[in-house]
Amino acid sequence: MFYPTDDLTNGEILLRLARTAEAMPEKRWLPAYYFDICLTDGTKIGACDLRIGHNDKTYIGGNIGYAIAEQYRGHRYAAQACRLLFRLAARHRMEYLIITCDPANTASALTCQIAGGQYVETASIPEDNEMYAEGKREVMIYRFDLTEGRERVLSAIMNRRSYRGKFLPTPVPREDLRRIMEAGLAAPSGCNRQTTSLIAVDDPETLKRLHAVIRPPVGETAPAAICVLTRRIIAYRDRCFAVQDYAAAIENMLLAITALGYESCWYEGHITDTDRIGEQMARILGVPEEYELVCFLPVGIAEGRPVEPRKKTFEERAWFNAFPASGNAADP
Numbered sequence: 001m002f003y004p005t006d007d008l009t010n011g012e013i014l015l016r017l018a019r020t021a022e023a024m025p026e027k028r029w030l031p032a033y034y035f036d037i038c039l040t041d042g043t044k045i046g047a048c049d050l051r052i053g054h055n056d057k058t059y060i061g062g063n064i065g066y067a068i069a070e071q072y073r074g075h076r077y078a079a080q081a082c083r084l085l086f087r088l089a090a091r092h093r094m095e096y097l098i099i100t101c102d103p104a105n106t107a108s109a110l111t112c113q114i115a116g117g118q119y120v121e122t123a124s125i126p127e128d129n130e131m132y133a134e135g136k137r138e139v140m141i142y143r144f145d146l147t148e149g150r151e152r153v154l155s156a157i158m159n160r161r162s163y164r165g166k167f168l169p170t171p172v173p174r175e176d177l178r179r180i181m182e183a184g185l186a187a188p189s190g191c192n193r194q195t196t197s198l199i200a201v202d203d204p205e206t207l208k209r210l211h212a213v214i215r216p217p218v219g220e221t222a223p224a225a226i227c228v229l230t231r232r233i234i235a236y237r238d239r240c241f242a243v244q245d246y247a248a249a250i251e252n253m254l255l256a257i258t259a260l261g262y263e264s265c266w267y268e269g270h271i272t273d274t275d276r277i278g279e280q281m282a283r284i285l286g287v288p289e290e291y292e293l294v295c296f297l298p299v300g301i302a303e304g305r306p307v308e309p310r311k312k313t314f315e316e317r318a319w320f321n322a323f324p325a326s327g328n329a330a331d332p
């Protein structure tokens with residue numbers, strides 16, 4: 001089975017499907033996709049292919065082949081094409097890919113390194129392999145682990161916890177704060193209205209002024225914090241998705257914070273209560289009237305450990321195909 005490939009673009013290049021080829025077991029050929037590598041304006045700059053599955057032939061010949069026309073070399077287009085093919089391979093549940101290159105082809109070896117490959121070995125090409133007949137004798141073998149990224153994302157999701165303890169004074173580099181905010185801004189938003197805005201605070205004086213109004217105090221020892229702003233505008237007909245938008249952005253940021261080794265907590269209840277702490281915080285940060293400050297996320301390295309909240313079991317909250325018949329659903 002071949003999957004749709006229309007999404008194989010990264011804003012710089014796109015892979016245009018030329019053809020697919022079914023497996024030919026008698027030749028030990030695996031199913032394959034063949035693509036033109038194009039700039040986003042459609043100009044063809046090369047070609048690449050992906051073979052699905054593994055056997056002795058793909059170990060020597062690789063799962064991926066690529067070529068870039070001479071005038072377009074030097075832009076890392078081949079490595080970009082490989083990364084797009086990794087997406088397609090992951091869709092086929094492939095856990096790793098092999099790319100091989102001629103030991104004399106340093107440009108191709110560099111592409112493998114740029115695309116994140118691990119050098120495995122330089123292997124001799126067996127005499128019954130077509131490449132042997134072409135005069136080739138050895139290949140450098142690179143392996144690309146496709147499960148690593150998947151596992152990292154899932155582990156950030158499963159390991160995130162609300163941390164309400166003390167933080168170490170170690171500063172959070174601007175670069176990390178920026179990556180966390182970028183993760184927030186990458187979240188989906190209703191009708192793409194992008195109603196969420198963010199202010200990271202790492203200036204100790206400003207943090208002190210914010211903490212002076214947050215009652216009861218939270219995240220006081222964190223060396224940085226991110227304040228989440230929203231604009232409650234209509235996205236579609238009479239629908240305002242501002243809450244959904246900022247909730248998605250906050251969760252993305254909490255996951256990025258976890259992935260980068262920091263801790264945080266979603267403080268919204270504290271600051272949006274009737275005492276309107278969020279409004280006072282917004283004034284300190286010079287936030288214009290049309291924005292509302294709705295959440296405060298301390299960011300830092302934890303001194304202690306988060307408390308594990310009691311979570312209901314999977315069976316109490318999630319089912320397949322239908323809500324369970326009455327009597328089987330656990331009481332909330």
Ligand SMILES: Cc1cc2nc3c(=O)[nH]c(=O)nc-3n(C[C@H](O)[C@H](O)[C@H](O)COP(=O)(O)O)c2cc1C
Nearest residue numbers: 160161162163164265266267268269270271307309
């Ligand atoms: C909308 C929202 C508002 C929250 N506001 C607060 C808050 O004001 N103070 C607080 O200590 N935790 C707050 N939390 C964190 C929750 O208490 C926490 O997510 C929950 O207890 C589950 O724990 P966990 O995050 O470790 O899974 C908030 C979470 C959400 C989603």
